[in-house]
Amino acid sequence: MGMIDIGEVAERSGVPPSTLRYYEEVGLIRSIGRHGLRRQFDADVLLKLSLIELGKTAGFSLGEIAGMFGKDGRPNIPRDRLHAKADDLQRQMLDLRMLRDALRHxxxxxxxxxxxxxxxxxxxxxxxxxxxxxxASDTRGRGGSQRGE
Incomplete structure (x- = not known):
C-alpha cells in the first residue's frame, strides 16, 4: 500500500488534521513517517478512521474504541460489548419514541x-x-467531552 500525507487523509476521511494529530497522540492511529513536516500514513488509516467514526457514532468513548484495537493496530472488537451497545441503543430508541409521542400529544x-x-x-x-x-449501569451522560470528537 502507498503512503498518503495528513492533508490527503484529512480530505478523504473528512477528519481535520488537528483531530488526526490527536488520534495519533492518544494511540488510535499511527503515522509511518514524515515528508518534511507532514505526517505520512499507510492508506489503511482510512479504514481505521471509518471504524473510529462508527464507534463514536455508536456512543463508544475514544478510550473504549482504542481498546478495540490489538497491539498490531488491527480491530479486535469484543462482540459482547457490541451486543450491550446495541441493547443500549434499543433502549434509547424506545425512550426517544416515547418522548416523541408525548411531545406530539x-x-x-x-x-x-x-x-x-x-x-x-x-x-x-x-x-x-x-x-x-x-x-443502574445505564449511564446516558457522556461525561466530559474529549478532544477530537
Whole structure:
C-alpha cells in the first residue's frame, strides 16, 4: 500500500488534521513517517478512521474504541460489548419514541390543561416508570467531552 500525507487523509476521511494529530497522540492511529513536516500514513488509516467514526457514532468513548484495537493496530472488537451497545441503543430508541409521542400529544391535545388530560397523565406515568426501572449501569451522560470528537 502507498503512503498518503495528513492533508490527503484529512480530505478523504473528512477528519481535520488537528483531530488526526490527536488520534495519533492518544494511540488510535499511527503515522509511518514524515515528508518534511507532514505526517505520512499507510492508506489503511482510512479504514481505521471509518471504524473510529462508527464507534463514536455508536456512543463508544475514544478510550473504549482504542481498546478495540490489538497491539498490531488491527480491530479486535469484543462482540459482547457490541451486543450491550446495541441493547443500549434499543433502549434509547424506545425512550426517544416515547418522548416523541408525548411531545406530539402535548402539541395536539385538545384538553384545556395538560394535567387534566388522561392520555398525558399516562404518558407521564410511563416515562417515570421507564426512568425508575432503567438499570443502574445505564449511564446516558457522556461525561466530559474529549478532544477530537
Amino acid at each position: 402535548v402539541a395536539e391535545c385538545p384538553a384545556p390543561a395538560h394535567l387534566e388530560c388522561p392520555t398525558f397523565r399516562k404518558l407521564l406515568k410511563a416515562a417515570t416508570r421507564r426512568r425508575v426501572t432503567r438499570p
